[in-house]
Amino acid sequence: MKTLTKIAVILAVTFSLHPINAQTSNTNDQDQLSLDRGTINSQFEYVFRKSGNFKGTNGQPYEAVKQVWLLKLKSNVLDSLKTTYGNLEASRSTVENQAKEIEDLKAKLTSTQTTLDQTNTEKNNMALLGMQTSKTNYNVIMWGIVAALFALLLFFIFKFKNSNALTRGAKLKLEEVETEFEEHRRVALEREQKVRRQLQDEINKNK
Template sequence: MRKKTLVLLYIFLMLGAILLAQETTETGNTLDDQFTDVIDNSNRYQDYKVVKIYKLNALKKSVMDSLAAIEKDLNTAQDTIAAKDNTIGGLSANLKSTQDELAVSREKENGISLFGILLTKSTYNTIMWSSIGLLLLLLVVTVVRFRQSNAVTRESKLKLAEVEEEYEDYRQRTLDREQQLRRKLQDEINKQKKN
């Protein structure tokens, strides 16, 4: 059992030495130097090394101090990583919102709002030129119809004037005839009275 304990202790110490070889102790020696010192300055008993307990305790203290320092560094590194992750998350959210704003800005830049609807410039141009074309077509149709109606109205006015003139002539002739007939009648009445 003693052999197993010493072997396990030796393995533990070697692993600790490998992991923490560069760590220094209170005296300024590295763990690797301390392991070498413990091994070199320990006595031999048959195939075993006999290590003095105070050296083992000092080595254990150095290993524990080194582990505590590494754990502290690890915690600091984890805190730094967490802070950087938070910063990255914030920057990613900021980037996303900036990209969204850029997309909206580009959409507005490449579009025109018509009656509250955002249209692309080509669609807007198509609608506007179609509207202008339709209005011009309506204007041409209105002008043509106006001219036709105006021509018909002029013709009708001319015909009305001719008819009114003919009617006036007819009325004048009728009045003249009537007056002649009355005269003739009066003359006949006067002749009849004299007879």
């Protein structure tokens, strides 16, 4: 019996849901205490209050507790432990599920961040001849190409104008040569005609 009492005291301390001063402040509420309802703490309080106070042969006081109360209290404590363990298991499962969801969210966040970084990289870079280059370098290269093409255009325009001027000069010289040739041929023809007339005159005189 003393062993059961000690167990009851230990369980009362272990599963107490209210401070001791709260228990002593409710000593006048015996009608509300019961082994069939209330918290484990209130059920222990019920057992303590209903226990009988006796003195042993050696004069030391002790309390007599009905075994049926202790068995009922034990059953209630075990039920409470079972419920508590069930709640703890459910909480542990919930925590594990939440931890798994957090890890999944972290993985998705990492994947999203990687995709975002790739998107920003592609946004800030341009493909040139199959190679990725920054927009700044791309603009420099493109404007360099435009400047080179413009320089080539100016060079060809200059060469065209120069060639055109040479062509016009060559045409003028050709026209001058042709004019001189025509003049020379006219003069030669007139000289030939003059010689022929003179020759004809000489023939006529000899006759």
